[in-house]
Amino acid sequence: MLKIFQRLWQVNWAEQWQYRANLIMYLLYWLVSPIIYLAVWTSIANAKGDVNGFTANDFITYYMTLLIVDQITTNIVIHTFAYKIQDGTLSGELIRPIHPMLTNALVNNIAFKMLTIMGLVPIWIILSFLFKPDFASVTWQGILLAIPAMILGFLIGFLLSAAITSLAFWTTRVYSIHEFYYALILLFSGQFVPLTLMPKVIQNIAQYLPFQLFLYYPIQLILGKLSTAQIVQGYVMAGVWLVLSIVFFNWVWRNGVKQFSAVGA
Amino acid sequence: MYYLKLINTFLKINIQMSLAYRADTIVNILLNLMWLGWELLGLNIIFSNTTSLGGWGFGELITLLGVFRLVNTFMIALIWPNTEKFNQSIRDGSMDYTILQPVNSLFLVTFSRISVWRVWDLVLAIVLIAAGISISGDVTTPLSILTFLLLTISGTIVIYSLWIVLIALTFWFTKFDNNVTILQALLDAGRYPVTVYPVWLRIIVTFIIPIAVATTVPLQALRGELNPGRVFIFLVISAISFLIASRVWKAGLKQYSGASS
Numbered sequence: 261m262l263k264i265f266q267r268l269w270q271v272n273w274a275e276q277w278q279y280r281a282n283l284i285m286y287l288l289y290w291l292v293s294p295i296i297y298l299a300v301w302t303s304i305a306n307a308k309g310d311v312n313g314f315t316a317n318d319f320i321t322y323y324m325t326l327l328i329v330d331q332i333t334t335n336i337v338i339h340t341f342a343y344k345i346q347d348g349t350l351s352g353e354l355i356r357p358i359h360p361m362l363t364n365a366l367v368n369n370i371a372f373k374m375l376t377i378m379g380l381v382p383i384w385i386i387l388s389f390l391f392k393p394d395f396a397s398v399t400w401q402g403i404l405l406a407i408p409a410m411i412l413g414f415l416i417g418f419l420l421s422a423a424i425t426s427l428a429f430w431t432t433r434v435y436s437i438h439e440f441y442y443a444l445i446l447l448f449s450g451q452f453v454p455l456t457l458m459p460k461v462i463q464n465i466a467q468y469l470p471f472q473l474f475l476y477y478p479i480q481l482i483l484g485k486l487s488t489a490q491i492v493q494g495y496v497m498a499g500v501w502l503v504l505s506i507v508f509f510n511w512v513w514r515n516g517v518k519q520f521s522a523v524g525a
Numbered sequence: 526m527y528y529l530k531l532i533n534t535f536l537k538i539n540i541q542m543s544l545a546y547r548a549d550t551i552v553n554i555l556l557n558l559m560w561l562g563w564e565l566l567g568l569n570i571i572f573s574n575t576t577s578l579g580g581w582g583f584g585e586l587i588t589l590l591g592v593f594r595l596v597n598t599f600m601i602a603l604i605w606p607n608t609e610k611f612n613q614s615i616r617d618g619s620m621d622y623t624i625l626q627p628v629n630s631l632f633l634v635t636f637s638r639i640s641v642w643r644v645w646d647l648v649l650a651i652v653l654i655a656a657g658i659s660i661s662g663d664v665t666t667p668l669s670i671l672t673f674l675l676l677t678i679s680g681t682i683v684i685y686s687l688w689i690v691l692i693a694l695t696f697w698f699t700k701f702d703n704n705v706t707i708l709q710a711l712l713d714a715g716r717y718p719v720t721v722y723p724v725w726l727r728i729i730v731t732f733i734i735p736i737a738v739a740t741t742v743p744l745q746a747l748r749g750e751l752n753p754g755r756v757f758i759f760l761v762i763s764a765i766s767f768l769i770a771s772r773v774w775k776a777g778l779k780q781y782s783g784a785s786s
Contacts, residue, residue, distance in 0.1 A: 281703065282703065285703045285706040285707075285710075288706065288707065288710050289706060289709065289710040291710075292710050292711060292713055292714065293713055295726070296713060296714055296716070296717060296722075299717075299721055299722045299723060299726060300571065300578065300717055300721055303578065303579060303721035304571070304574060304575045304578065307575070307577075308575060311574045311575070312574065390723065390725060391723075433548075433549070433552060436549075436552045436553070436556060439556055440556065440559065443559055443560070443563060446563065447563070447566075452567060452570070453570060457570065457574060458570060459570065459573070
């Protein structure tokens with residue numbers, strides 16, 4: 261099994277490396293909105309002194325951390341997999357004795373991530389010269405606690421996206437469904453603003469949804485903003501959602517593959 | 526007149542093409558409404574924590590959202606679909622047929638694809654602009670509305686000129702199909718007044734990828750913050766940038782050698 265993963269890694273790394281120019285463009289595209297939100301909220305905090313206890317530096321550290329966390333927990337499975345179901349190229353992968361989604365697509369996403377993080381590091385350093393974040397509240401314990409949380413966040417996000425991508429077995433409008441799902445992530449993950457500044461209703465719902473595990477929870481862990489009770493609650497939620505997303509993905513995938521009759525077959 | 530007739534024909538063809546995908550159109554309209562709801566919620570969250578953003582109030586930000594959506598619709602309905610077609614025509618050589626037509630090639634490259642159903646988005650943008658003006662209570666005169674309209678058009682021309690230059694670069698570097706990504710990426714910066722951005726970002730979106738010229742600037746004119754001299758300068762800039770862009774386009778065409786030869 262290890263050998264299989266090793267070989268898949270070589271193939272997928274080589275494939276992603278080939279598209280490195282596209283990756284840089286993707287990175288630029290993806291960077292803009294956090295930077296805009298950072299600018300908007302720091303300007304408000306500077307004008308008023310603070311926003312509900314958030315100072316300008318709190319916003320700067322939040323979004324600067326978000327840039328890294330988002331790159332670690334995000335995935336592109338909808339863009340790399342849905343078309344395979346639609347044009348039938350999935351057939352070739354289905355006859356192999358390994359799971360197409362949980363091996364090949366997973367490794368492909370991780371290779372993609374490695375490359376974008378390599379591209380992000382220099383950009384991040386330049387941005388920190390421009391914004392001068394003060395990371396005084398960050399501790400090693402916080403970072404160590406956040407690493408498993410980010411891995412969990414990535415796995416949950418990957419499984420949920422994989423399940424939604426697998427809806428392509430039934431409908432051609434899977435991209436529209438994914439767009440709706442993406443809007444939910446924006447709303448409940450803390451992408452737009454730290455969740456504590458959201459309206460109370462949204463905060464209450466967000467607590468029970470998996471989306472905050474992608475961004476808000478790991479970011480706050482790194483920044484050392486959570487109490488012990490909150491840390492425990494986050495990990496419990498992550499455990500529950502990991503199980504739920506495994507079950508959900510398996511169910512969609514199994515029924516989908518049964519449904520699948522490849523183009524041309 | 527001849528060109529209007531051509532646009533009419535393009536519209537007819539594109540309506541026929543989109544009628545084949547009726548359900549998609551409805552889904553797209555619903556998604557678009559969802560994003561509008563999201564944008565309004567975002568503004569609502571911002572203004573529940575502050576009363577002004579970069580010196581502008583809630584109403585002005587709604588107007589800015591309307592102007593932004595106006596420009597964005599222009600890009601989504603016309604510019605992006607035509608970019609896709611253009612890039613493909615460079616790759617497979619079908620650009621040959623475009624050049625052979627007895628019509629201005631730039632005109633054909635700009636108007637042959639139109640996402641017709643986006644028309645309703647224009648209506649929505651105008652509603653937002655009007656609602657924003659009435660919420661903010663800014664005094665508008667016929668003159669300020671006229672300069673606002675002129676600057677929106679001239680700002681859009683500036684962005685359009687940049688687009689021409691970017692796609693014309695494909696004539697020199699055939700594999701440059703990421704040509705417009707930078708424009709797409711920075712367009713979002715037009716959602717908020719540039720006065721809130723740090724100086725380096727403000728310089729980028731004003732002078733290098735001039736999104737602000739089509740979004741923040743017209744709104745400043747509407748609020749009477751621009752003197753006639755500056756309005757005049759913006760109009761001159763847009764005329765000059767279009768002249769430069771069409772020069773670059775012509776030079777690019779000379780460079781074009783087809784895909785097969």
